[in-house]
Amino acid sequence: MALLEVRDLHTSFFTDAGEVKAVNGVSFDLDRGKVLGIVGESGSGKSVTVYSIMQILAPAGKIVSGSIKFDGQELVGAGERVMRDIRGNKISIIFQDPMTSLNPTYTIGHQLMEAILLHTDRNKEQAWDRAVEMLKLVNVNEPEKRMKQYPHEFSGGMRQRVMIAMALACEPDILIADEPTTALDVTIQAQILELMQQLQRDLGMAIIMITHDLGVVAQMCDEIVVMYAGSYCERGTADEIFYDPRHEYTKGLLRSIPTTGTVGQKLQPITGTPIDLLNLPKGCPFAPRCDAAMKICIRQAAENMELSSTHKASCWINVERNARDLGASAMRKAQKVGMDLDDAADIAKALEVGGLGASVLSAEVHAARVEEELQDARQQAAMEVREAGADVLPDGDIVGDGALMQSREKGNRISGKRNSAMRNKKPRKGGKR
Amino acid sequence: MAAQGNDAPLVEVRHLKEYFPINTGFFKTTPLKAVDDVSFAIRRGETLGLVGESGCGKTTVGRTILHLYEPTDGVVVYDGKAVVGPKEKVDIDKFATPADGGSLTGNTLSLNEYRTKTTMVFQDPYSSLNPRMTVSDIIAEPLDVHKLCASAKEREERVLELMNRVGLNSEHASRYAHEFSGGQRQRIGIARSLAVNPEFIVCDEPVSALDVSIQAQVINMFDELQEEMGLTYLFIAHDLLVVRHISDRIAVMYLGKMVELADAAEIYDRPLHPYSKSLLSAVPIPDPKIARANKRIPLQGDIPSPLNAPSGCPFRTRCQYATEACAATMPEFKEVEKGHFVACHRTAEVNS
Ligand SMILES: Nc1ncnc2c1ncn2[C@@H]1O[C@H](COP(=O)(O)OP(=O)(O)OP(=O)(O)O)[C@@H](O)[C@H]1O
Ligand SMILES: Nc1ncnc2c1ncn2[C@@H]1O[C@H](COP(=O)(O)OP(=O)(O)OP(=O)(O)O)[C@@H](O)[C@H]1O
Ligand code: SF4
Ligand code: SF4
Ligand SMILES: [Mg+2]
Numbered sequence A: 001m002a003l004l005e006v007r008d009l010h011t012s013f014f015t016d017a018g019e020v021k022a023v024n025g026v027s028f029d030l031d032r033g034k035v036l037g038i039v040g041e042s043g044s045g046k047s048v049t050v051y052s053i054m055q056i057l058a059p060a061g062k063i064v065s066g067s068i069k070f071d072g073q074e075l076v077g078a079g080e081r082v083m084r085d086i087r088g089n090k091i092s093i094i095f096q097d098p099m100t101s102l103n104p105t106y107t108i109g110h111q112l113m114e115a116i117l118l119h120t121d122r123n124k125e126q127a128w129d130r131a132v133e134m135l136k137l138v139n140v141n142e143p144e145k146r147m148k149q150y151p152h153e154f155s156g157g158m159r160q161r162v163m164i165a166m167a168l169a170c171e172p173d174i175l176i177a178d179e180p181t182t183a184l185d186v187t188i189q190a191q192i193l194e195l196m197q198q199l200q201r202d203l204g205m206a207i208i209m210i211t212h213d214l215g216v217v218a219q220m221c222d223e224i225v226v227m228y229a230g231s232y233c234e235r236g237t238a239d240e241i242f243y244d245p246r247h248e249y250t251k252g253l254l255r256s257i258p259t260t261g262t263v264g265q266k267l268q269p270i271t272g273t274p275i276d277l278l279n280l281p282k283g284c285p286f287a288p289r290c291d292a293a294m295k296i297c298i299r300q301a302a303e304n305m306e307l308s309s310t311h312k313a314s315c316w317i318n319v320e321r322n323a324r325d326l327g328a329s330a331m332r333k334a335q336k337v338g339m340d341l342d343d344a345a346d347i348a349k350a351l352e353v354g355g356l357g358a359s360v361l362s363a364e365v366h367a368a369r370v371e372e373e374l375q376d377a378r379q380q381a382a383m384e385v386r387e388a389g390a391d392v393l394p395d396g397d398i399v400g401d402g403a404l405m406q407s408r409e410k411g412n413r414i415s416g417k418r419n420s421a422m423r424n425k426k427p428r429k430g431g432k433r
Numbered sequence B: 001m002a003a004q005g006n007d008a009p010l011v012e013v014r015h016l017k018e019y020f021p022i023n024t025g026f027f028k029t030t031p032l033k034a035v036d037d038v039s040f041a042i043r044r045g046e047t048l049g050l051v052g053e054s055g056c057g058k059t060t061v062g063r064t065i066l067h068l069y070e071p072t073d074g075v076v077v078y079d080g081k082a083v084v085g086p087k088e089k090v091d092i093d094k095f096a097t098p099a100d101g102g103s104l105t106g107n108t109l110s111l112n113e114y115r116t117k118t119t120m121v122f123q124d125p126y127s128s129l130n131p132r133m134t135v136s137d138i139i140a141e142p143l144d145v146h147k148l149c150a151s152a153k154e155r156e157e158r159v160l161e162l163m164n165r166v167g168l169n170s171e172h173a174s175r176y177a178h179e180f181s182g183g184q185r186q187r188i189g190i191a192r193s194l195a196v197n198p199e200f201i202v203c204d205e206p207v208s209a210l211d212v213s214i215q216a217q218v219i220n221m222f223d224e225l226q227e228e229m230g231l232t233y234l235f236i237a238h239d240l241l242v243v244r245h246i247s248d249r250i251a252v253m254y255l256g257k258m259v260e261l262a263d264a265a266e267i268y269d270r271p272l273h274p275y276s277k278s279l280l281s282a283v284p285i286p287d288p289k290i291a292r293a294n295k296r297i298p299l300q301g302d303i304p305s306p307l308n309a310p311s312g313c314p315f316r317t318r319c320q321y322a323t324e325a326c327a328a329t330m331p332e333f334k335e336v337e338k339g340h341f342v343a344c345h346r347t348a349e350v351n352s
């Protein structure tokens, strides 16, 4: 059992304009001592996901469905008393915006001590010492003096470190860090990250790290969840996500990072605007911005495909890639058994170009089943070609829109030919029966 | 007026100091030396990146250059003219050079005029925009303040032109800032900054709060605006990959002082100052294998307080190369190779 199990979480905001589906269908596990990274576009639901875990959503926000288990205990619907015990003691959070989460009218010391007194058994004096110790730990200079200062007297990065100190002071089982190092320079960031890693090793603390900085993700995270429009479009180990991304959004994200190679060139942002969560499309939510979008992407969202035991992605490209691989290998087999190549190529092409509707395709499969009993290895190979396509092409329509236009004529020709071929086949089959 | 070659600096910062009085007891204040004797120049059309530890004074440098803070000492020479506020008491002639003819007092730029040529883009697109104002009013605010539009119609046209320039849709004009995404809000902020038709913009972490892809859009936009309008930038950022991408030259600060300045590629590939070396080694590389194998040069010791800076070299308490000489005197910020400035007593030894 994982320390934290999130299953099919749906969280919405019920606003005057309608239901904003901020999180729709996020699942992940977090084991003790592991670091999970959540990346994704601004507004993709990263913060709302973790706010749901903590149940600190704005009044309009509500967990609609799903399950969140901490150490086996269901938190969804568990009630405020349970959550008060969880928050701060078991799970603490570093908020994205340190300025709004620090109270400008109280000193830093007051706020730190308040958090410590609330969540631990320390008395005032011990809390003071602990607060000073934590400030030291996050590298705030002259901590005793700083305790008496107000947030506006701190630089942005210093305020952020205070927030980190506050979250770590209670030694939580899970630390949720929402953009913890955005305001920090790299050397302090390195120290803070090291501090987190140390607590993770020594105390077995698990970390959920939300960040836009893919460098930090690469360095820190065991596993990565990539979010788009409220759900995860891809999940995998750091290596899988960075070296073998399988969702077009992830690929775009990785392409837009500046590197030493981009100097003097334009960066490659993902074009288009973020999706409207009030009106989620029925197809892939990334389709309007995806260069590789295919017709099927607009009609139907891709299922989560399991690419390895740790790697999952919801992108039709993988199916297409799969289909091509399968198609090519079936072609080779067909060739080997000496199948009429024109026939095999026709079938393969038809599958690939996809002029066929689902019904025609299933008729094909049906026909293939019948044939199977009757034909020799040649037909068997032909069937493999078909099944390669039929299995992986639920819609038989895996093809880019542009390509589809171009191949419409060709496709029509092929399907016309195929229809007539089927007509020709049927009497033959009937004859044999 | 100084001769205007192509390389003539647009902004010259001479011995700039910004001290904040801090209460340290009853009726006692101590100056917090946020910026302590910093000098550098930015060429017209150039992007100078400014990096350094959190709290080292980058924002303060940016704000003081724009006279959003009154300088404690030192002078900003803009396009050959010394900038002076109405109540400022700094003796600017102390900082005159032979090129100024030995005096700056006769050659000044009023703060009002300076404010129409310069502007700032803030880090936080979330809190820097007034939630009760429409996008159009936010963008027009500087136009109103400086009375730059004769009529309501002209104002509207100018706002639409600015929105267009930063890639915002004209139908966004009547909406409120909180209805926009971070990237869009940053565009609104930039459109507002461009309203006065500035030549020089201090960008204080303008993309830090944005996600990578939107960050790329905004960086490209900064690039394009520079090409189209010949803008000059001081670009403050933590993300060294971003700074490397956008800057022509990069300056490194530590504890209120400038410690290194050079060409972007040069400093990135061959930092000479021990602090810059450590800083660059800490850049997280977006590649797990490299990131895991990366040898960071960790900084030992506490960050000294600007209230109580170490004697001599400010970095000496954490520098592995420090010697007694480093505690005795502050190293001079000098050109050790063409265009490469370093403030370190031991540049040669450190880099041998
Ligand atoms: N109180 C709220 N009322 C209505 N919608 C909200 C509210 N809070 C968040 N949302 C919406 O939920 C979506 C997800 O927001 P969230 O803050 O989780 O994004 P994020 O991924 O954390 O983005 P960022 O990287 O910018 O922090 C957004 O589209 C946002 O507009
Ligand atoms: N208004 C102020 N009053 C008092 N001290 C200040 C004020 N503004 C800044 N400081 C102090 O001056 C120093 C420099 O702050 P500054 O904000 O310029 O740092 P920075 O380099 O921009 O840091 P960061 O990267 O965290 O934004 C810090 O020690 C800070 O505490
Ligand atoms: S499913 Fe289609 S639209 Fe969505 S990311 Fe993949 S290729 Fe693009
Ligand atoms: S002057 Fe001395 S202490 Fe300062 S950076 Fe150089 S070697 Fe280190
Ligand atoms: Mg967020």
Ligand SMILES: [Mg+2]
Pocket: A155, A156, B058, B059, B060
């Ligand atoms: Mg700053």
